[in-house]
Every structure is written in structure tokens, then in C-alpha cells.
Amino acid sequence: MSAPRALAALFALLAAAHLGALLADATPLVQLTKPALMPVLAAYAALRGGPRPLVAALLCGCGGDVLLQLGGEAAFLAGMGCFAAGHLCYLTLFARSGRRRTAAWVACGYGAIWLGSTAALWPGLDAGLRVPVAAYSLLLTAMALGALRAGPWTGLGGALFLLSDGLIAAGLADWPRPPVPQFWIMATYLAAQCLLTAGLLRRAAREAPLGATLPAAV
Numbered sequence: 001m002s003a004p005r006a007l008a009a010l011f012a013l014l015a016a017a018h019l020g021a022l023l024a025d026a027t028p029l030v031q032l033t034k035p036a037l038m039p040v041l042a043a044y045a046a047l048r049g050g051p052r053p054l055v056a057a058l059l060c061g062c063g064g065d066v067l068l069q070l071g072g073e074a075a076f077l078a079g080m081g082c083f084a085a086g087h088l089c090y091l092t093l094f095a096r097s098g099r100r101r102t103a104a105w106v107a108c109g110y111g112a113i114w115l116g117s118t119a120a121l122w123p124g125l126d127a128g129l130r131v132p133v134a135a136y137s138l139l140l141t142a143m144a145l146g147a148l149r150a151g152p153w154t155g156l157g158g159a160l161f162l163l164s165d166g167l168i169a170a171g172l173a174d175w176p177r178p179p180v181p182q183f184w185i186m187a188t189y190l191a192a193q194c195l196l197t198a199g200l201l202r203r204a205a206r207e208a209p210l211g212a213t214l215p216a217a218v
Contacts, residue, residue: 007044014040015190022183030182031069037190038062045197053089054200060086061193073128080136083165087143093200094146094154102148114141117166124173133169140165147196150203157195164188 014033021029042058060082067079118134125133140162147158167185170177178184 004044004047007040007047011037011040011044019183019187019190022186023180034069034186035062035066038065038193041193041197045201048201049204050197050201051093051204053092054197054204057086057089057093058193058197060089073126076129077132080132084136084139087139090143090158090196091146094143094150102145106148107145110141110145113162114138117169121169121173121175124175126172129172133172137165137169147199151199153195153199153202155199157192157197157199160188160192160195164192 014037018030018033018037021027021033038058038061042055042062045058046055063082064079064086067075067082114137118137121133122130144158144162148155164185167177167181167188171181
């Protein structure tokens with residue numbers, strides 16, 4: 001088995017263990033597996049010849065995952081900062097390689113989602129979280145919109161990232177959420193990161209100079 005295949009299998013195993021632990025309320029296993037997920041995906045992307053900003057985005061996700069596990073407002077804000085840095089890395093890639101135009105009505109739809117969700121969440125958020133959450137959600141929405149330019153896989157990944165963080169925000173505002181909300185947050189988050197990674201790796205492979213080789217795909 002090649003190294004990228006082994007890492008892909010390890011990521012799938014970790015993801016299944018993490019999601020299963022969330023359903024079983026096995027907190028030690030949740031805390032053990034969560035910090036390992038994004039580094040393994042980042043290593044996979046690196047071995048597949050992925051661009052550096054993609055690897056950086058995934059490692060920023062790891063930082064956010066670890067900080068959010070610590071709890072408390074300071075750790076939450078720091079974790080949100082890590083994810084914001086990751087979104088900036090993704091936006092850099094979309095600006096560099098995206099060639100598709102996004103329809104105006106789609107852009108307006110994403111803008112309306114940000115404006116409507118921010119206005120609805122604002123009263124339920126702690127005063128110290130309102131501006132940071134609004135600014136972060138604007139950056140996240142821009143990333144999700146930009147992801148559409150790079151292809152359908154990245155577009156879906158951006159939308160799922162938006163959904164995952166929307167579930168987190170709903171918890172901050174004490175809105176109703178589905179049973180075992182952490183399971184759905186992580187399921188959509190992991191799917192988002194996988195789709196963004198897969199889409200950007202495919203684009204990098206297509207745009208590689210003639211004669212260049214990339215490590216074997218999964």
C-alpha cells in the first residue's frame with residue numbers, strides 16, 4: 001500500500017472512531033481522535049502534491065479543533081482565529097485557480113444567508129462574541145462562495161463547512177439543534193474538509209505542468 005493510500009485509510013478509521021465515539025458519548029476517545037484528524041489529512045494532501053496553502057488550511061483546522069476542545073470564551077475565540085486563517089488559505093487557492101464565474105443570484109443568496117443568520121443570532125450571543133462571530137461568519141461565507149469557483153466538489157465542501165459552523169453558532173445562541181449536535185457538527189465538518197481537499201487536489205493535478213508527476217492517488 002502506498003503512503004497516500006495508508007494515510008487515507010488511517011483518516012477514514014480515525015473519522016469513523018471519532019464519530020462513533022460522539023454517538024456513544026465516549027469522551028476520552030473523542031478527545032484523543034479529534035486532534036489527529038486534520039494532521040493526517042494534511043499529510044495525505046502533502047504526499048499527493050497538494051499546494052502549500054491547502055496543507056496550511058488543514059493544519060489551521062487542527063489548531064481550531066484543539067482549541068475548541070479546551071472550552072471557555074478565550075479558547076473559542078482563538079480557535080475561531082485558527083479557522084479564519086484556514087479560510088484565508090482556501091480563499092488564496094480559489095483566487096489562484098478558480099476560473100468559473102458565480103451567478104449573481106448565488107452570490108446574493110450567500111450574502112442573504114450571512115445577513116439573515118447574523119441578525120437572527122445577534123441577540124442570543126454574549127456581547128463579547130457578537131462582533132467576532134459576525135466577522136468570522138462573513139469570512140466563512142466568502143470562503144464558501146469562493147469555493148464554487150473551483151468546482152462542484154469544493155463548492156459542496158464550502159457549503160457543508162457553512163452548515164457545520166452554523167450548527168455551532170446555533171448552540172451559542174441556545175437555538176434548537178438536532179439530537180447529538182456534536183455528531184452532526186463533526187460529520188459535516190469532516191465531509192467539508194475532505195471535499196475541499198479532494199477538489200483542490202484534482203485541480204492541482206489538472207493544472208500541473210506537462211510532464212510533472214504527482215504521487216499515486218487513492
